[in-house]
Amino acid sequence: MGITDFHQNFNLVFDGLQLYRQTGNRTERMKLHSQMGEGSIHRLVPRADLGMAIAEFKLHNNQTVDLHTETAMVELSCCLQGTREVHVSGVQYQVTPGSYALQFANPARSSMHFGSDQAFHVLSIGIPISTFHHFMEDVGGARSVDFHRIIGGQSYRMFQETMDPVAVVLLKKMLDSARGQGTRNLEIECGILELMSRAFRTFLLNDKPVSTKLSKTDRAKIEQAKEIVLARMAAPPSLIELSRLIGLNDYKLKMGFKEINGTTVFGYLRDQRLEKAYRLLEKGNTSVLEVSYAVGYSNPSYFAEAFREKYGVNPGAFVRRS
Numbered sequence: 001m002g003i004t005d006f007h008q009n010f011n012l013v014f015d016g017l018q019l020y021r022q023t024g025n026r027t028e029r030m031k032l033h034s035q036m037g038e039g040s041i042h043r044l045v046p047r048a049d050l051g052m053a054i055a056e057f058k059l060h061n062n063q064t065v066d067l068h069t070e071t072a073m074v075e076l077s078c079c080l081q082g083t084r085e086v087h088v089s090g091v092q093y094q095v096t097p098g099s100y101a102l103q104f105a106n107p108a109r110s111s112m113h114f115g116s117d118q119a120f121h122v123l124s125i126g127i128p129i130s131t132f133h134h135f136m137e138d139v140g141g142a143r144s145v146d147f148h149r150i151i152g153g154q155s156y157r158m159f160q161e162t163m164d165p166v167a168v169v170l171l172k173k174m175l176d177s178a179r180g181q182g183t184r185n186l187e188i189e190c191g192i193l194e195l196m197s198r199a200f201r202t203f204l205l206n207d208k209p210v211s212t213k214l215s216k217t218d219r220a221k222i223e224q225a226k227e228i229v230l231a232r233m234a235a236p237p238s239l240i241e242l243s244r245l246i247g248l249n250d251y252k253l254k255m256g257f258k259e260i261n262g263t264t265v266f267g268y269l270r271d272q273r274l275e276k277a278y279r280l281l282e283k284g285n286t287s288v289l290e291v292s293y294a295v296g297y298s299n300p301s302y303f304a305e306a307f308r309e310k311y312g313v314n315p316g317a318f319v320r321r322s
Contacts, residue, residue, distance in 0.1 A: 006073040006128040007051050009105075013112065014041065016065030025051070032057050039120075044178060046185035049131040050192055054178055055122045065112045074132045074147065075103045075124055076199050078163065078171050082120035085113040088156040095122070100167060101160040102203045104147060108155035123171065125192050135200065145204050159203040165278040167202075169311045170194050172321075214256050221246040222256050229269050233276065234296040236269055273297070274310050281319050288315045 007025035014021050019030040019041060025048070031040045039057025046052075077084075078100040086093045088110040095101045114120065127135075129147045136145040151157045163171065174191035177183050214222070224246045229236055236242075242265065243250040257265050273295040280291045289300055292315075297303035307315045 005071045006049075006126055007045070009067075009069045009071060009073055010043070010051055010053055010124075010126060012067045012069065013053075013065055014043075016067070016112075017041075017063065032059075036060065036063075042178060044188050046189040046192065049128055050189060051126045052178075052188070052192055053124050054175065055120055055124070058119050059114055059116050061116045063114045063116075065114070067110045067112065068108075069105065069110070070107050072106045072129050072147070073126050074129065075105065075126045076196055077101045077103065077125075078123045078167075078195070080121040080123075080171075082118050082122065083115070084120065084122065086156075086158075087111045087113070089154075091156075093156075093158050095160065098162055099160050100163050100171075100199060101158050102199045103159075104151045104157045106151060106155050110156070123174065125196060127196070135196070136204075145200075150204075161202060165275050166311065167195070167198050169313065170198060173312065214252075214259070218248060218252065218256060219260065221248045222253065222260055225253060225257060225265065226261070226268065229265065230272060233269065233273055234294065236266075236296065239265060269296075270306065271310075274307060277303070277307060277315070278311065278318075281315055284319060288319065291315070 011021070011024055014030060018033055018036050020033075021030050021043075022028055025045055027044050027046075029040055029042045032038060037057055037059035039055075041057065042054040044052045044054070077095050079095050079097050081097055083097065084095045086095070088105075088108055132147055133143060137143045170191070174188075174195060177187045177191050180187075225242055225248075228242060228245060237245065239250050239254065243253045246253070248256075254265065257263075257268070261268055263271070277291050277295045280286050280294065281288070286294070288304070292300045292303040295303075297306070304315055307313075307318075311318065313321070
């Protein structure tokens with residue numbers, strides 16, 4: 001089968017919801033029939049091996065869509081509203097609001113259940129196996145992550161996690177691009193690749209071996225160090241002071257912290273400061289200056305630069321958009 005055959009998996013869902021579609025693998029907006037519900041699904045195909053669907057609808061009645069897929073694929077679903085149930089080989093899975101799910105699917109019989117009078121807002125991206133393998137190769141052509149090893153002999157495998165602030169920002173940028181008039185395929189494709197890259201790093205590329213040089217006691221002390229850093233975020237201790245507080249020499253703290261957490265002590269502090277700032281700004285009750293001080297940045301300009309580097313938007317613009 002060719003790389004475009006995976007689009008048929010999307011078509012089965014569209015047909016099950018009785019959406020009128022003009023093509024099998026082209027960009028178009030499909031409106032729900034008034035007897036079925038209200039809303040639409042916007043399908044975007046920036047290139048043959050990338051497919052995306054943005055669903056925003058509400059059904060009048062419960063609806064189960066039975067599927068018999070014939071092509072394997074990898075799908076990323078980002079759920080903003082509505083709980084979608086998927087049944088595959090007698091096992092039930094759920095994609096819940098505020099989460100994103102990376103799914104690996106072999107040809108199989110399955111079903112999707114949508115509840116009535118529940119608003120659904122979901123962005124789904126699909127790619128064929130060949131494209132997934134291409135993305136997983138390093139620049140030299142070697143590949144350590146393989147679809148068949150991930151899924152084994154199963155029909156379906158899903159990884160799901162709550163979207164972190166970075167993923168939420170990328171998702172909102174993607175939705176804004178999709179709604180824009182005259183948006184080019186380049187912008188849509190870049191947005192898709194950003195979202196998928198984030199998901200691949202989260203679910204597939206962040207496995208770290210547990211240290212064999214750190215004792216159970218040492219690992220507990222490093223966890224304690226994380227708690228201290230979070231508690232004293234606005235005025236954190238120096239590395240020497242932190243090592244003294246947990247009773248571990250500074251060298252072992254530095255090396256052990258990075259091995260366990262994949263980042264340095266102050267790299268972790270920076271990420272946690274910016275994530276807390278994101279949550280505070282999202283609520284809209286605090287000014288950018290107040291948030292800057294609250295998370296430990298005495299220089300608002302430096303805070304704005306760090307926030308923009310992480311989330312791709314200035315904190316002031318983020319507040320206005322939120």
